[in-house]
Amino acid sequence: MDTNLVEMCRAGLKWFTMLLDAPSARIVLFGVRIQGHIFVEVLLGFVIVFLLSQKSYKPPQRPLTEQEIDELCDEWVPEPLIPPITQDMRHEPPVLESCTSALEKYGVGSCGPRGFYGTIDVHIDCETRISKFLGTPDTILYSYGLSTMFSTIPCFCKRGDIIVADEGVHWGIQNGLQLSRSTIVYFKHNDMDSLHITLEKIMTKNKRSKNLRRYIVAEAVYQNSGQIAPLDEIVKLKEKYRFRVILDESNSLGVLGRSGRGLAEHHGVPIEKIDVVTAAMGHALATEGGFCTGNARIIDYQRLSSSGYVFSASLPPYLASAAITAIDVIDQNPELLVKMKQNIALLWKGLKDIKGMSLASDPTRSHL
Numbered sequence: 242m243d244t245n246l247v248e249m250c251r252a253g254l255k256w257f258t259m260l261l262d263a264p265s266a267r268i269v270l271f272g273v274r275i276q277g278h279i280f281v282e283v284l285l286g287f288v289i290v291f292l293l294s295q296k297s298y299k300p301p302q303r304p305l306t307e308q309e310i311d312e313l314c315d316e317w318v319p320e321p322l323i324p325p326i327t328q329d330m331r332h333e334p335p336v337l338e339s340c341t342s343a344l345e346k347y348g349v350g351s352c353g354p355r356g357f358y359g360t361i362d363v364h365i366d367c368e369t370r371i372s373k374f375l376g377t378p379d380t381i382l383y384s385y386g387l388s389t390m391f392s393t394i395p396c397f398c399k400r401g402d403i404i405v406a407d408e409g410v411h412w413g414i415q416n417g418l419q420l421s422r423s424t425i426v427y428f429k430h431n432d433m434d435s436l437h438i439t440l441e442k443i444m445t446k447n448k449r450s451k452n453l454r455r456y457i458v459a460e461a462v463y464q465n466s467g468q469i470a471p472l473d474e475i476v477k478l479k480e481k482y483r484f485r486v487i488l489d490e491s492n493s494l495g496v497l498g499r500s501g502r503g504l505a506e507h508h509g510v511p512i513e514k515i516d517v518v519t520a521a522m523g524h525a526l527a528t529e530g531g532f533c534t535g536n537a538r539i540i541d542y543q544r545l546s547s548s549g550y551v552f553s554a555s556l557p558p559y560l561a562s563a564a565i566t567a568i569d570v571i572d573q574n575p576e577l578l579v580k581m582k583q584n585i586a587l588l589w590k591g592l593k594d595i596k597g598m599s600l601a602s603d604p605t606r607s608h609l
Contacts, residue, residue, distance in 0.1 A: 359555035386521030389531030392549030415517035461493035467602035494526025
């Protein structure tokens, strides 16, 4: 059947060629003899121009009647501009009061990036409060939680650098790794033996490279599994092989540690041993945005080179005010952490007996 179709196409092409070459296929236009194929091509060109100039849809010219307008207005149901407050937020009036006062004082948005005219005193107050809470020299705020990792990783990691990342990191970190254009090497999820072997291979392969920058990227509490990263072991390997550590504390801030200061407090590791600490504020702090904290050189470098900070409008002031109040609530109410851990144990106990469900996390070592 395919052979017959090919033969038919060849025959049709042959007849079409004969027609164009025949004397009758030649025309005379204004005394000029024109070959048949030129005439056909010009004709097709006019057809194409005509078709492209036509509108695919012509709206009706008849205006709506008053009755039709009234019917459309009656059918339209406006949606609220602000969603209703959930029951969760009703339990923390200080956060709502902080947002209200900030809205009345500063308005809704800052209308500009931090480097131009988008810096307001509440932004600096929020950065100072985060640094004081975590015990770090300086902090930088980002206007969106995911943009923190999108911007921080590419800010420090460039083409030619090597990043060793846990294969279980969340989507935001994965995108930050891709944007960096660095060489990415993954180790098995939360497996320190795999990390050790990976670092050893990298150092053996690049032992002659003197200026090679090397990073380890991990989450404090993995969003995809709920497991806690063994930070104490990661720091030992980091110091042994001279790597830098970028740690995302989005799911551990306000949860892990005796006072909710995150994974470093949970493992008893000094915060200064972690080179770069990032976190989204949409979890325990009940607001939006993110931050990166560490030594002053790391933070100052981002103020000039981090795309998410330089080219994005700054965090709305009322969200920064809410973050300050949320940190105060966590800092002044340690019983909240005790109650949370009790709820975790109760939930884990109820889920573990469900047939067909396996829990990757341990109630004594995780909060998810």
